[in-house]
Amino acid sequence: MSKSLLEKLKEHSVSPYHMPGHKRQAIAEGLPYDIDITEIEGFDNLHCMQGILKETAQNAKSLYKSCESFPLVNGSTCGVLAGIYSMTRENKNILIARNCHKSVYHAVEVLGLNATYIMPEALKLGIMGKVTPQSVEEAIKNTDIGSVVITSPTYEGVISDVAGIYKVCKEHGVLLFVDCAHGAHFIDELVPCDICVMSLHKTLPSLTQTALLHIYSDRIDADVVRHGLSIFETSSPSYVLLASIDECLRYVAENKKDFKELSGNLAYFYEKAVALDNIRVFHFDDAGKIIISATDAQDLAHRLRQHNIEVEMVSEHYVMAMVTIADKLNDFQILLRALYRIDKTLPPYKICEISELTLPEKGEDFGESEFLDIGKCEGKVSKEYIWAYPPGVPVIAPVEVFDSQIIKYLKSKKDLKSTKGKFPEICVKKEN
Numbered sequence: 001m002s003k004s005l006l007e008k009l010k011e012h013s014v015s016p017y018h019m020p021g022h023k024r025q026a027i028a029e030g031l032p033y034d035i036d037i038t039e040i041e042g043f044d045n046l047h048c049m050q051g052i053l054k055e056t057a058q059n060a061k062s063l064y065k066s067c068e069s070f071p072l073v074n075g076s077t078c079g080v081l082a083g084i085y086s087m088t089r090e091n092k093n094i095l096i097a098r099n100c101h102k103s104v105y106h107a108v109e110v111l112g113l114n115a116t117y118i119m120p121e122a123l124k125l126g127i128m129g130k131v132t133p134q135s136v137e138e139a140i141k142n143t144d145i146g147s148v149v150i151t152s153p154t155y156e157g158v159i160s161d162v163a164g165i166y167k168v169c170k171e172h173g174v175l176l177f178v179d180c181a182h183g184a185h186f187i188d189e190l191v192p193c194d195i196c197v198m199s200l201h202k203t204l205p206s207l208t209q210t211a212l213l214h215i216y217s218d219r220i221d222a223d224v225v226r227h228g229l230s231i232f233e234t235s236s237p238s239y240v241l242l243a244s245i246d247e248c249l250r251y252v253a254e255n256k257k258d259f260k261e262l263s264g265n266l267a268y269f270y271e272k273a274v275a276l277d278n279i280r281v282f283h284f285d286d287a288g289k290i291i292i293s294a295t296d297a298q299d300l301a302h303r304l305r306q307h308n309i310e311v312e313m314v315s316e317h318y319v320m321a322m323v324t325i326a327d328k329l330n331d332f333q334i335l336l337r338a339l340y341r342i343d344k345t346l347p348p349y350k351i352c353e354i355s356e357l358t359l360p361e362k363g364e365d366f367g368e369s370e371f372l373d374i375g376k377c378e379g380k381v382s383k384e385y386i387w388a389y390p391p392g393v394p395v396i397a398p399v400e401v402f403d404s405q406i407i408k409y410l411k412s413k414k415d416l417k418s419t420k421g422k423f424p425e426i427c428v429k430k431e432n
Helices: 005-011 052-064 075-087 102-111 133-140 162-171 222-232 239-254 257-273 297-306 329-343 404-412
Strands: 068-072 093-097 114-118 147-151 175-179 195-199 211-215 280-282 289-293 318-322 369-373 386-388 393-396 416-418 425-429
Touching (some): 005 052, 005 239, 052 239, 068 239, 075 147, 075 175, 093 133, 133 147, 147 162, 162 175, 257 280, 257 329, 297 318, 297 329
Parallel strands (some): 093 114, 093 147, 147 175, 175 195
Antiparallel strands (some): 280 289, 386 393
């Protein structure tokens, strides 16, 4: 490969009579002022890639076997917005899996789309499972839906039959967008869809906010995607983040042995974890998303912190630990030792049955708003999103109606977030 963007940034030594205002002079230790520049001669332009950034895009295209790839510095979120924009200019009717990230719902709002939802299958511990080709076909047949959006892999590592879903979509002349934000580590694999996003920073060694947008079919107009990115992505991209994308792609392409090492370490970990008595350890389709279940997962997370371990997510009955190629055998052993010590202090494993959520009914959004406590919201129309973050999947969205099941679910959850920021008070439509 030719000289990397990072190497060029380190070598760049001209007098900077241009942005940014720090002029590559450090005013604090630990921040990369020396490689933070703007679009100057020799460093290309993210929204019109013709030089070194085009090479980064080509590296992504080669690694992920896409028709065209775009480096993103505003995370997968800007790719979601631009991708859905590119699919819905002519047909505003869209089918969305109900476990999609909140950025998909924001695309619906911003682009004025008509959304229909489908529920994934329910799994244990209240985790949403796969979207099936059958459910997609049932939802789109005899309709004027023009595009479909699903998430695979999910936050918890569930992988749907994307190839089967794409086959159904093509048979009905419908476009498919796949949110693969948690799937960038599945390299050398063509994603069977029209367009998808991947967050490099989630599962690969890259800085936060770095991502890729891939086009996988000629049913997507690349020029429309570029225009969408010029709308939804910053016009002042960070060269620190762009260098991180470039380095990540180069590293992964040259160090695929790391994935075999990770696979071996995961096999070792799960084999050793079987002997735990009061903790259950398992995974879904992506073994790198380690589900660790205990009677009181909040307490489990607290005890893990006492062992200097912070997990990715804490729910009522499980925590999730994420591992990547950056985790080595010693890291797995650290987690195992902590789990074995904690296991001896926990009560016997017992999980109450968790009722699965169903699609809420839709109401009318017109009218004034008011804030009510959760217990008084049954039958009310929501005027805001309520979600658990991570993973940023709304429990309820604007226009949806609160029923007793949703109220019970919300009361059982901790650390929920809301658009208006007043949860457990909720913004609802005021009744006349």
